[in-house]
Amino acid sequence: MSFAPVAQIDLDALRHNLAVARRAAPDRKVMVVVKANAYGHGLVPVAAALTDADALAVARLDEAVILRDAGVRIPVVVLEGCHSAAELAEAAGRDIAVVVHQDEQLAMLEAAWLPQPLAVWLKLDTGMHRLGFDIADATRAHARLVASGAVRQPVGLMTHLANADDRWDPTTEEQLARFSPLASRLGGPVSVANSAGILGWPASHGDWVRPGLMLYGASPFLNGKGSDDGLRPVMTLSARLLAVKQLKAGDAVGYGGTWRCSHDMRIGVVGIGYGDGYPREIAADTPVRINGHASQVIGRVSMDMITIDLSRVAGGRIGDPVTLWGEGVPVETVARAADTIPYTLFCGIQARVRHVYAEALTGNAEVSA
Ligand SMILES: Cc1ncc(COP(=O)(O)O)c(C=O)c1O
Missing domain, CATH: 3.20.20.10 (Alanine racemase)
Incomplete structure:
Protein backbone atom coordinates (compact mmCIF):
# COMPACT_ATOMS: atom_id res chain seq x y z
CA MET A 1 0.00 0.00 0.00
CA GLY A 217 -17.33 21.77 -6.99
CA ALA A 218 -16.40 24.81 -4.90
CA SER A 219 -18.48 27.92 -4.39
CA PRO A 220 -17.23 31.10 -6.07
CA PHE A 221 -19.05 33.24 -3.48
CA LEU A 222 -17.70 34.81 -0.31
CA ASN A 223 -18.70 32.52 2.57
CA GLY A 224 -20.48 30.12 0.18
CA LYS A 225 -20.32 26.33 -0.07
CA GLY A 226 -20.56 24.42 -3.35
CA SER A 227 -23.49 22.42 -2.01
CA ASP A 228 -25.51 25.70 -1.74
CA ASP A 229 -25.73 25.61 -5.53
CA GLY A 230 -25.99 21.84 -5.91
CA LEU A 231 -22.30 21.39 -6.77
CA ARG A 232 -20.42 18.21 -5.85
CA PRO A 233 -16.77 18.11 -4.78
CA VAL A 234 -14.55 16.76 -7.53
CA MET A 235 -11.22 16.46 -5.68
CA THR A 236 -11.00 14.53 -2.44
CA LEU A 237 -7.52 14.92 -0.97
CA SER A 238 -6.44 12.22 1.44
CA ALA A 239 -3.30 10.92 3.12
CA ARG A 240 -2.51 8.07 5.49
CA LEU A 241 -1.77 7.84 9.18
CA LEU A 242 1.99 7.31 9.50
CA ALA A 243 2.13 7.02 13.29
CA VAL A 244 -0.07 7.05 16.37
CA LYS A 245 1.16 8.39 19.70
CA GLN A 246 -0.17 8.58 23.24
CA LEU A 247 0.72 11.95 24.78
CA LYS A 248 0.31 13.46 28.25
CA ALA A 249 -1.47 16.63 29.33
CA GLY A 250 0.91 19.56 28.69
CA ASP A 251 2.94 17.86 25.94
CA ALA A 252 3.73 20.21 23.03
CA VAL A 253 3.12 19.05 19.46
CA GLY A 254 5.10 20.05 16.35
CA TYR A 255 7.46 22.89 15.40
CA GLY A 256 7.51 25.74 17.86
CA GLY A 257 5.44 23.76 20.36
CA THR A 258 2.54 26.09 19.58
CA TRP A 259 -0.08 23.49 20.52
CA ARG A 260 -0.21 21.64 23.86
CA CYS A 261 -2.36 18.70 24.95
CA SER A 262 -5.05 19.80 27.41
CA HIS A 263 -5.39 16.19 28.61
CA ASP A 264 -3.79 12.80 28.10
CA MET A 265 -4.65 11.99 24.50
CA ARG A 266 -3.91 10.00 21.38
CA ILE A 267 -2.67 11.88 18.36
CA GLY A 268 -2.06 10.77 14.77
CA VAL A 269 0.71 11.82 12.42
CA VAL A 270 -0.56 12.07 8.83
CA GLY A 271 1.67 11.89 5.76
CA ILE A 272 0.87 15.19 4.08
CA GLY A 273 2.28 18.69 4.49
CA TYR A 274 2.97 21.94 2.76
CA GLY A 275 5.37 20.10 0.42
CA ASP A 276 2.25 18.46 -1.01
CA GLY A 277 0.13 21.59 -1.06
CA TYR A 278 -1.58 21.37 2.32
CA PRO A 279 -0.92 24.95 3.41
CA ARG A 280 1.45 25.86 6.21
CA GLU A 281 -1.02 28.67 7.14
CA ILE A 282 -3.70 26.20 8.20
CA ALA A 283 -5.10 26.98 11.67
CA ALA A 284 -5.19 24.39 14.44
CA ASP A 285 -8.75 23.01 14.66
CA THR A 286 -9.10 22.77 10.87
CA PRO A 287 -11.43 19.82 10.20
CA VAL A 288 -10.28 16.48 8.78
CA ARG A 289 -12.12 13.12 8.63
CA ILE A 290 -10.87 9.70 9.56
CA ASN A 291 -12.82 6.43 9.55
CA GLY A 292 -16.09 8.38 9.27
CA HIS A 293 -15.28 10.56 12.32
CA ALA A 294 -14.73 14.31 12.38
CA SER A 295 -11.36 15.29 13.80
CA GLN A 296 -9.04 18.28 13.52
CA VAL A 297 -5.50 19.40 12.91
CA ILE A 298 -3.38 20.13 15.98
CA GLY A 299 0.00 21.91 15.90
CA ARG A 300 1.77 23.35 12.89
CA VAL A 301 1.81 21.90 9.40
CA SER A 302 5.29 20.60 8.48
CA MET A 303 6.64 19.90 4.98
CA ASP A 304 5.54 16.25 4.85
CA MET A 305 3.35 15.76 7.93
CA ILE A 306 0.52 17.10 9.99
CA THR A 307 -0.75 15.99 13.38
CA ILE A 308 -4.39 15.35 14.22
CA ASP A 309 -6.43 14.74 17.35
CA LEU A 310 -7.41 11.07 17.71
CA SER A 311 -8.86 11.35 21.21
CA ARG A 312 -12.44 10.93 19.99
CA VAL A 313 -11.69 8.64 17.03
CA ALA A 314 -12.44 4.94 17.32
CA GLY A 315 -9.68 2.86 15.77
CA GLY A 316 -7.21 5.14 14.05
CA ARG A 317 -4.51 2.72 12.94
CA ILE A 318 -1.37 3.23 10.91
CA GLY A 319 -2.34 3.25 7.23
CA ASP A 320 -5.89 4.55 7.77
CA PRO A 321 -6.84 7.22 5.20
CA VAL A 322 -7.51 10.76 6.42
CA THR A 323 -9.53 13.18 4.30
CA LEU A 324 -8.12 16.71 4.17
CA TRP A 325 -10.75 18.20 1.86
CA GLY A 326 -13.43 17.02 -0.53
CA GLU A 327 -16.10 14.45 0.32
CA GLY A 328 -17.18 15.20 3.94
CA VAL A 329 -14.74 18.12 4.45
CA PRO A 330 -15.75 21.22 2.46
CA VAL A 331 -12.76 22.78 0.75
CA GLU A 332 -14.23 26.22 1.50
CA THR A 333 -13.95 25.54 5.26
CA VAL A 334 -10.33 24.46 4.89
CA ALA A 335 -9.56 27.51 2.74
CA ARG A 336 -11.00 29.84 5.36
CA ALA A 337 -8.91 28.11 8.05
CA ALA A 338 -5.81 28.99 6.03
CA ASP A 339 -7.07 32.50 5.30
CA THR A 340 -7.17 31.76 1.60
CA ILE A 341 -9.59 30.66 -1.15
CA PRO A 342 -10.34 27.23 -2.69
CA TYR A 343 -8.58 28.27 -5.92
CA THR A 344 -5.18 28.37 -4.20
CA LEU A 345 -5.72 25.06 -2.42
CA PHE A 346 -6.57 23.26 -5.66
CA CYS A 347 -3.81 24.93 -7.67
CA GLY A 348 -1.29 24.34 -4.89
CA ILE A 349 -1.43 20.54 -5.14
CA GLN A 350 2.12 19.37 -5.87
CA ALA A 351 3.34 16.81 -8.41
CA ARG A 352 4.17 14.26 -5.71
CA VAL A 353 0.46 13.89 -4.87
CA ARG A 354 -0.95 10.99 -6.93
CA HIS A 355 -4.06 11.78 -8.96
CA VAL A 356 -6.57 8.93 -9.19
CA TYR A 357 -9.43 9.36 -11.65
CA ALA A 358 -12.63 7.57 -10.74
CA GLU A 359 -15.93 7.07 -12.50
CA ALA A 360 -18.34 6.58 -9.62
CA LEU A 361 -20.95 4.93 -11.84
CA THR A 362 -18.68 2.23 -13.17
CA GLY A 363 -16.36 1.96 -10.18
CA ASN A 364 -13.40 2.15 -12.59
CA ALA A 365 -10.35 3.96 -11.30
CA GLU A 366 -7.35 4.99 -13.28
CA VAL A 367 -4.16 6.19 -11.68
CA SER A 368 -1.78 8.68 -13.18
CA ALA A 369 1.43 9.88 -11.59
C1 LIG B 1 -10.72 35.29 -18.09
C2 LIG B 1 -11.27 34.27 -17.15
N1 LIG B 1 -12.48 33.75 -17.39
C3 LIG B 1 -13.05 32.83 -16.57
C4 LIG B 1 -12.38 32.38 -15.44
C5 LIG B 1 -13.05 31.38 -14.54
O1 LIG B 1 -13.27 31.96 -13.29
P1 LIG B 1 -13.92 31.12 -12.09
O2 LIG B 1 -12.91 30.07 -11.76
O3 LIG B 1 -14.09 32.10 -11.00
O4 LIG B 1 -15.17 30.55 -12.62
C6 LIG B 1 -11.11 32.90 -15.16
C7 LIG B 1 -10.41 32.45 -13.95
O5 LIG B 1 -9.61 33.07 -13.35
C8 LIG B 1 -10.54 33.85 -16.02
O6 LIG B 1 -9.34 34.38 -15.79
Whole structure:
Protein backbone atom coordinates (compact mmCIF):
# COMPACT_ATOMS: atom_id res chain seq x y z
CA MET A 1 0.00 0.00 0.00
CA SER A 2 1.37 3.42 -0.96
CA PHE A 3 1.42 6.05 1.76
CA ALA A 4 1.65 8.91 -0.79
CA PRO A 5 -1.18 11.45 -0.54
CA VAL A 6 -3.91 10.97 -3.13
CA ALA A 7 -6.11 13.47 -4.95
CA GLN A 8 -9.10 11.36 -5.96
CA ILE A 9 -10.85 13.04 -8.90
CA ASP A 10 -14.53 12.19 -9.32
CA LEU A 11 -15.21 12.63 -13.02
CA ASP A 12 -18.95 12.08 -12.58
CA ALA A 13 -19.03 14.99 -10.13
CA LEU A 14 -17.15 17.08 -12.71
CA ARG A 15 -19.79 16.32 -15.37
CA HIS A 16 -22.56 16.92 -12.84
CA ASN A 17 -21.11 20.38 -12.11
CA LEU A 18 -20.97 21.19 -15.83
CA ALA A 19 -24.66 20.25 -16.00
CA VAL A 20 -25.32 22.66 -13.08
CA ALA A 21 -23.61 25.42 -15.08
CA ARG A 22 -25.71 24.59 -18.14
CA ARG A 23 -28.93 24.68 -16.09
CA ALA A 24 -27.98 28.01 -14.51
CA ALA A 25 -27.23 29.55 -17.94
CA PRO A 26 -29.64 27.73 -20.26
CA ASP A 27 -29.03 27.85 -24.01
CA ARG A 28 -25.61 29.43 -23.57
CA LYS A 29 -22.42 27.90 -24.91
CA VAL A 30 -19.96 26.81 -22.25
CA MET A 31 -16.23 27.43 -22.40
CA VAL A 32 -14.87 25.39 -19.50
CA VAL A 33 -11.81 26.89 -17.85
CA VAL A 34 -9.05 24.28 -17.49
CA LYS A 35 -6.02 26.52 -17.07
CA ALA A 36 -3.42 25.82 -14.36
CA ASN A 37 -3.67 22.06 -14.85
CA ALA A 38 -7.46 22.26 -14.59
CA TYR A 39 -7.13 24.04 -11.24
CA GLY A 40 -4.85 21.24 -10.03
CA HIS A 41 -7.21 18.46 -11.15
CA GLY A 42 -5.20 17.37 -14.21
CA LEU A 43 -5.49 19.16 -17.58
CA VAL A 44 -5.84 16.24 -20.01
CA PRO A 45 -8.03 13.89 -17.93
CA VAL A 46 -10.39 16.76 -17.08
CA ALA A 47 -10.59 17.88 -20.71
CA ALA A 48 -11.17 14.28 -21.80
CA ALA A 49 -14.04 13.94 -19.31
CA LEU A 50 -15.72 17.16 -20.48
CA THR A 51 -16.33 16.23 -24.09
CA ASP A 52 -19.76 17.80 -23.68
CA ALA A 53 -18.23 21.30 -23.33
CA ASP A 54 -18.46 23.70 -26.28
CA ALA A 55 -14.88 24.92 -25.79
CA LEU A 56 -11.96 24.81 -23.37
CA ALA A 57 -10.18 27.90 -22.03
CA VAL A 58 -6.56 27.99 -20.89
CA ALA A 59 -4.28 30.86 -19.88
CA ARG A 60 -1.27 30.10 -22.06
CA LEU A 61 -0.55 28.74 -25.52
CA ASP A 62 1.58 25.91 -24.01
CA GLU A 63 -1.52 24.59 -22.26
CA ALA A 64 -3.53 24.66 -25.49
CA VAL A 65 -0.75 22.79 -27.31
CA ILE A 66 -0.81 20.06 -24.63
CA LEU A 67 -4.54 19.66 -25.26
CA ARG A 68 -4.14 19.46 -29.04
CA ASP A 69 -1.23 16.99 -28.67
CA ALA A 70 -3.49 14.86 -26.44
CA GLY A 71 -6.03 14.66 -29.26
CA VAL A 72 -8.54 17.22 -27.97
CA ARG A 73 -10.46 18.47 -31.01
CA ILE A 74 -13.04 20.88 -29.59
CA PRO A 75 -12.29 24.64 -29.70
CA VAL A 76 -9.58 25.84 -27.31
CA VAL A 77 -9.19 29.51 -26.34
CA VAL A 78 -5.98 31.06 -24.98
CA LEU A 79 -7.12 33.73 -22.52
CA GLU A 80 -3.82 35.65 -22.42
CA GLY A 81 -3.36 35.48 -26.19
CA CYS A 82 -0.07 35.24 -28.08
CA HIS A 83 3.20 37.03 -27.41
CA SER A 84 5.11 36.52 -30.69
CA ALA A 85 4.61 35.91 -34.39
CA ALA A 86 5.74 32.30 -33.89
CA GLU A 87 3.03 31.77 -31.27
CA LEU A 88 0.40 33.27 -33.60
CA ALA A 89 1.46 30.92 -36.40
CA GLU A 90 1.33 27.94 -34.04
CA ALA A 91 -2.14 28.94 -32.77
CA ALA A 92 -3.46 29.33 -36.33
CA GLY A 93 -1.84 26.08 -37.47
CA ARG A 94 -3.39 24.13 -34.62
CA ASP A 95 -6.75 25.86 -34.84
CA ILE A 96 -6.42 27.45 -31.38
CA ALA A 97 -8.47 30.59 -30.69
CA VAL A 98 -6.74 33.52 -29.02
CA VAL A 99 -7.69 36.55 -26.99
CA VAL A 100 -6.39 39.92 -28.22
CA HIS A 101 -6.21 42.39 -25.35
CA GLN A 102 -3.65 45.04 -26.30
CA ASP A 103 -2.22 47.04 -29.21
CA GLU A 104 1.00 45.00 -29.36
CA GLN A 105 -1.05 41.88 -30.14
CA LEU A 106 -3.07 43.74 -32.78
CA ALA A 107 0.12 44.92 -34.48
CA MET A 108 1.52 41.38 -34.42
CA LEU A 109 -1.62 40.05 -36.05
CA GLU A 110 -1.57 42.73 -38.74
CA ALA A 111 2.02 41.82 -39.61
CA ALA A 112 1.56 38.06 -39.41
CA TRP A 113 1.45 35.59 -42.24
CA LEU A 114 -0.88 32.84 -40.99
CA PRO A 115 -1.69 29.46 -42.52
CA GLN A 116 -5.38 30.15 -41.93
CA PRO A 117 -7.43 32.93 -40.26
CA LEU A 118 -7.46 32.83 -36.46
CA ALA A 119 -10.53 32.61 -34.27
CA VAL A 120 -10.24 35.66 -32.01
CA TRP A 121 -11.86 37.10 -28.89
CA LEU A 122 -11.36 40.84 -28.38
CA LYS A 123 -10.94 41.47 -24.67
CA LEU A 124 -12.29 44.68 -23.16
CA ASP A 125 -11.41 46.19 -19.82
CA THR A 126 -14.70 47.16 -18.19
CA GLY A 127 -13.29 47.89 -14.75
CA MET A 128 -11.02 45.10 -13.59
CA HIS A 129 -7.95 46.88 -14.97
CA ARG A 130 -6.05 43.72 -15.67
CA LEU A 131 -6.19 42.70 -19.36
CA GLY A 132 -8.23 44.35 -22.10
CA PHE A 133 -8.68 47.43 -24.26
CA ASP A 134 -10.28 50.47 -22.70
CA ILE A 135 -13.90 50.90 -23.72
CA ALA A 136 -12.94 54.11 -25.54
CA ASP A 137 -10.51 52.14 -27.75
CA ALA A 138 -12.74 49.15 -28.41
CA THR A 139 -14.33 50.26 -31.70
CA ARG A 140 -10.96 51.14 -33.19
CA ALA A 141 -9.41 47.83 -32.04
CA HIS A 142 -12.36 45.88 -33.43
CA ALA A 143 -12.10 47.64 -36.81
CA ARG A 144 -8.35 46.93 -36.99
CA LEU A 145 -8.94 43.26 -36.24
CA VAL A 146 -11.55 42.96 -38.96
CA ALA A 147 -9.42 44.90 -41.46
CA SER A 148 -6.35 42.74 -40.75
CA GLY A 149 -7.83 39.91 -42.78
CA ALA A 150 -6.07 37.56 -40.34
CA VAL A 151 -9.10 36.71 -38.22
CA ARG A 152 -12.30 34.77 -38.63
CA GLN A 153 -15.63 36.59 -38.57
CA PRO A 154 -17.41 37.35 -36.38
CA VAL A 155 -14.91 38.43 -33.75
CA GLY A 156 -16.00 37.55 -30.18
CA LEU A 157 -16.14 40.16 -27.42
CA MET A 158 -15.02 39.25 -23.93
CA THR A 159 -14.66 40.93 -20.56
CA HIS A 160 -13.98 39.64 -17.05
CA LEU A 161 -15.86 40.38 -13.84
CA ALA A 162 -13.83 41.65 -10.90
CA ASN A 163 -16.25 41.41 -7.95
CA ALA A 164 -18.99 38.98 -8.96
CA ASP A 165 -18.16 36.78 -5.94
CA ASP A 166 -19.97 39.38 -3.81
CA ARG A 167 -23.66 39.32 -4.73
CA TRP A 168 -24.19 42.81 -3.28
CA ASP A 169 -21.27 44.61 -4.88
CA PRO A 170 -22.43 47.15 -7.51
CA THR A 171 -19.24 46.73 -9.59
CA THR A 172 -20.72 43.87 -11.65
CA GLU A 173 -23.67 45.97 -12.81
CA GLU A 174 -21.33 48.85 -13.57
CA GLN A 175 -19.13 46.57 -15.68
CA LEU A 176 -22.16 45.24 -17.55
CA ALA A 177 -23.43 48.78 -18.17
CA ARG A 178 -20.09 49.63 -19.81
CA PHE A 179 -19.92 46.41 -21.84
CA SER A 180 -23.44 45.77 -23.10
CA PRO A 181 -24.12 48.83 -25.31
CA LEU A 182 -20.76 48.41 -27.00
CA ALA A 183 -21.31 44.69 -27.52
CA SER A 184 -24.70 45.36 -29.16
CA ARG A 185 -23.14 47.94 -31.45
CA LEU A 186 -20.16 45.78 -32.53
CA GLY A 187 -22.13 42.52 -32.80
CA GLY A 188 -20.59 39.05 -32.57
CA PRO A 189 -20.72 36.54 -29.71
CA VAL A 190 -20.10 37.88 -26.19
CA SER A 191 -18.63 36.23 -23.12
CA VAL A 192 -18.59 37.72 -19.63
CA ALA A 193 -19.62 35.28 -16.89
CA ASN A 194 -17.20 33.32 -14.72
CA SER A 195 -18.65 30.91 -12.11
CA ALA A 196 -19.96 33.70 -9.90
CA GLY A 197 -21.52 35.40 -12.92
CA ILE A 198 -23.20 32.16 -13.98
CA LEU A 199 -24.67 31.43 -10.55
CA GLY A 200 -25.33 34.95 -9.29
CA TRP A 201 -25.67 37.40 -12.17
CA PRO A 202 -28.00 36.17 -14.96
CA ALA A 203 -27.61 39.49 -16.80
CA SER A 204 -23.96 38.58 -17.38
CA HIS A 205 -24.62 35.31 -19.23
CA GLY A 206 -24.21 36.59 -22.80
CA ASP A 207 -23.62 33.94 -25.48
CA TRP A 208 -20.74 32.04 -23.90
CA VAL A 209 -20.20 31.44 -20.17
CA ARG A 210 -16.77 30.58 -18.72
CA PRO A 211 -17.07 28.43 -15.59
CA GLY A 212 -13.91 27.53 -13.72
CA LEU A 213 -14.12 26.99 -9.98
CA MET A 214 -17.74 25.77 -9.95
CA LEU A 215 -16.83 22.87 -12.24
CA TYR A 216 -14.52 21.61 -9.55
CA GLY A 217 -17.33 21.77 -6.99
CA ALA A 218 -16.40 24.81 -4.90
CA SER A 219 -18.48 27.92 -4.39
CA PRO A 220 -17.23 31.10 -6.07
CA PHE A 221 -19.05 33.24 -3.48
CA LEU A 222 -17.70 34.81 -0.31
CA ASN A 223 -18.70 32.52 2.57
CA GLY A 224 -20.48 30.12 0.18
CA LYS A 225 -20.32 26.33 -0.07
CA GLY A 226 -20.56 24.42 -3.35
CA SER A 227 -23.49 22.42 -2.01
CA ASP A 228 -25.51 25.70 -1.74
CA ASP A 229 -25.73 25.61 -5.53
CA GLY A 230 -25.99 21.84 -5.91
CA LEU A 231 -22.30 21.39 -6.77
CA ARG A 232 -20.42 18.21 -5.85
CA PRO A 233 -16.77 18.11 -4.78
CA VAL A 234 -14.55 16.76 -7.53
CA MET A 235 -11.22 16.46 -5.68
CA THR A 236 -11.00 14.53 -2.44
CA LEU A 237 -7.52 14.92 -0.97
CA SER A 238 -6.44 12.22 1.44
CA ALA A 239 -3.30 10.92 3.12
CA ARG A 240 -2.51 8.07 5.49
CA LEU A 241 -1.77 7.84 9.18
CA LEU A 242 1.99 7.31 9.50
CA ALA A 243 2.13 7.02 13.29
CA VAL A 244 -0.07 7.05 16.37
CA LYS A 245 1.16 8.39 19.70
CA GLN A 246 -0.17 8.58 23.24
CA LEU A 247 0.72 11.95 24.78
CA LYS A 248 0.31 13.46 28.25
CA ALA A 249 -1.47 16.63 29.33
CA GLY A 250 0.91 19.56 28.69
CA ASP A 251 2.94 17.86 25.94
CA ALA A 252 3.73 20.21 23.03
CA VAL A 253 3.12 19.05 19.46
CA GLY A 254 5.10 20.05 16.35
CA TYR A 255 7.46 22.89 15.40
CA GLY A 256 7.51 25.74 17.86
CA GLY A 257 5.44 23.76 20.36
CA THR A 258 2.54 26.09 19.58
CA TRP A 259 -0.08 23.49 20.52
CA ARG A 260 -0.21 21.64 23.86
CA CYS A 261 -2.36 18.70 24.95
CA SER A 262 -5.05 19.80 27.41
CA HIS A 263 -5.39 16.19 28.61
CA ASP A 264 -3.79 12.80 28.10
CA MET A 265 -4.65 11.99 24.50
CA ARG A 266 -3.91 10.00 21.38
CA ILE A 267 -2.67 11.88 18.36
CA GLY A 268 -2.06 10.77 14.77
CA VAL A 269 0.71 11.82 12.42
CA VAL A 270 -0.56 12.07 8.83
CA GLY A 271 1.67 11.89 5.76
CA ILE A 272 0.87 15.19 4.08
CA GLY A 273 2.28 18.69 4.49
CA TYR A 274 2.97 21.94 2.76
CA GLY A 275 5.37 20.10 0.42
CA ASP A 276 2.25 18.46 -1.01
CA GLY A 277 0.13 21.59 -1.06
CA TYR A 278 -1.58 21.37 2.32
CA PRO A 279 -0.92 24.95 3.41
CA ARG A 280 1.45 25.86 6.21
CA GLU A 281 -1.02 28.67 7.14
CA ILE A 282 -3.70 26.20 8.20
CA ALA A 283 -5.10 26.98 11.67
CA ALA A 284 -5.19 24.39 14.44
CA ASP A 285 -8.75 23.01 14.66
CA THR A 286 -9.10 22.77 10.87
CA PRO A 287 -11.43 19.82 10.20
CA VAL A 288 -10.28 16.48 8.78
CA ARG A 289 -12.12 13.12 8.63
CA ILE A 290 -10.87 9.70 9.56
CA ASN A 291 -12.82 6.43 9.55
CA GLY A 292 -16.09 8.38 9.27
CA HIS A 293 -15.28 10.56 12.32
CA ALA A 294 -14.73 14.31 12.38
CA SER A 295 -11.36 15.29 13.80
CA GLN A 296 -9.04 18.28 13.52
CA VAL A 297 -5.50 19.40 12.91
CA ILE A 298 -3.38 20.13 15.98
CA GLY A 299 0.00 21.91 15.90
CA ARG A 300 1.77 23.35 12.89
CA VAL A 301 1.81 21.90 9.40
CA SER A 302 5.29 20.60 8.48
CA MET A 303 6.64 19.90 4.98
CA ASP A 304 5.54 16.25 4.85
CA MET A 305 3.35 15.76 7.93
CA ILE A 306 0.52 17.10 9.99
CA THR A 307 -0.75 15.99 13.38
CA ILE A 308 -4.39 15.35 14.22
CA ASP A 309 -6.43 14.74 17.35
CA LEU A 310 -7.41 11.07 17.71
CA SER A 311 -8.86 11.35 21.21
CA ARG A 312 -12.44 10.93 19.99
CA VAL A 313 -11.69 8.64 17.03
CA ALA A 314 -12.44 4.94 17.32
CA GLY A 315 -9.68 2.86 15.77
CA GLY A 316 -7.21 5.14 14.05
CA ARG A 317 -4.51 2.72 12.94
CA ILE A 318 -1.37 3.23 10.91
CA GLY A 319 -2.34 3.25 7.23
CA ASP A 320 -5.89 4.55 7.77
CA PRO A 321 -6.84 7.22 5.20
CA VAL A 322 -7.51 10.76 6.42
CA THR A 323 -9.53 13.18 4.30
CA LEU A 324 -8.12 16.71 4.17
CA TRP A 325 -10.75 18.20 1.86
CA GLY A 326 -13.43 17.02 -0.53
CA GLU A 327 -16.10 14.45 0.32
CA GLY A 328 -17.18 15.20 3.94
CA VAL A 329 -14.74 18.12 4.45
CA PRO A 330 -15.75 21.22 2.46
CA VAL A 331 -12.76 22.78 0.75
CA GLU A 332 -14.23 26.22 1.50
CA THR A 333 -13.95 25.54 5.26
CA VAL A 334 -10.33 24.46 4.89
CA ALA A 335 -9.56 27.51 2.74
CA ARG A 336 -11.00 29.84 5.36
CA ALA A 337 -8.91 28.11 8.05
CA ALA A 338 -5.81 28.99 6.03
CA ASP A 339 -7.07 32.50 5.30
CA THR A 340 -7.17 31.76 1.60
CA ILE A 341 -9.59 30.66 -1.15
CA PRO A 342 -10.34 27.23 -2.69
CA TYR A 343 -8.58 28.27 -5.92
CA THR A 344 -5.18 28.37 -4.20
CA LEU A 345 -5.72 25.06 -2.42
CA PHE A 346 -6.57 23.26 -5.66
CA CYS A 347 -3.81 24.93 -7.67
CA GLY A 348 -1.29 24.34 -4.89
CA ILE A 349 -1.43 20.54 -5.14
CA GLN A 350 2.12 19.37 -5.87
CA ALA A 351 3.34 16.81 -8.41
CA ARG A 352 4.17 14.26 -5.71
CA VAL A 353 0.46 13.89 -4.87
CA ARG A 354 -0.95 10.99 -6.93
CA HIS A 355 -4.06 11.78 -8.96
CA VAL A 356 -6.57 8.93 -9.19
CA TYR A 357 -9.43 9.36 -11.65
CA ALA A 358 -12.63 7.57 -10.74
CA GLU A 359 -15.93 7.07 -12.50
CA ALA A 360 -18.34 6.58 -9.62
CA LEU A 361 -20.95 4.93 -11.84
CA THR A 362 -18.68 2.23 -13.17
CA GLY A 363 -16.36 1.96 -10.18
CA ASN A 364 -13.40 2.15 -12.59
CA ALA A 365 -10.35 3.96 -11.30
CA GLU A 366 -7.35 4.99 -13.28
CA VAL A 367 -4.16 6.19 -11.68
CA SER A 368 -1.78 8.68 -13.18
CA ALA A 369 1.43 9.88 -11.59
C1 LIG B 1 -10.72 35.29 -18.09
C2 LIG B 1 -11.27 34.27 -17.15
N1 LIG B 1 -12.48 33.75 -17.39
C3 LIG B 1 -13.05 32.83 -16.57
C4 LIG B 1 -12.38 32.38 -15.44
C5 LIG B 1 -13.05 31.38 -14.54
O1 LIG B 1 -13.27 31.96 -13.29
P1 LIG B 1 -13.92 31.12 -12.09
O2 LIG B 1 -12.91 30.07 -11.76
O3 LIG B 1 -14.09 32.10 -11.00
O4 LIG B 1 -15.17 30.55 -12.62
C6 LIG B 1 -11.11 32.90 -15.16
C7 LIG B 1 -10.41 32.45 -13.95
O5 LIG B 1 -9.61 33.07 -13.35
C8 LIG B 1 -10.54 33.85 -16.02
O6 LIG B 1 -9.34 34.38 -15.79
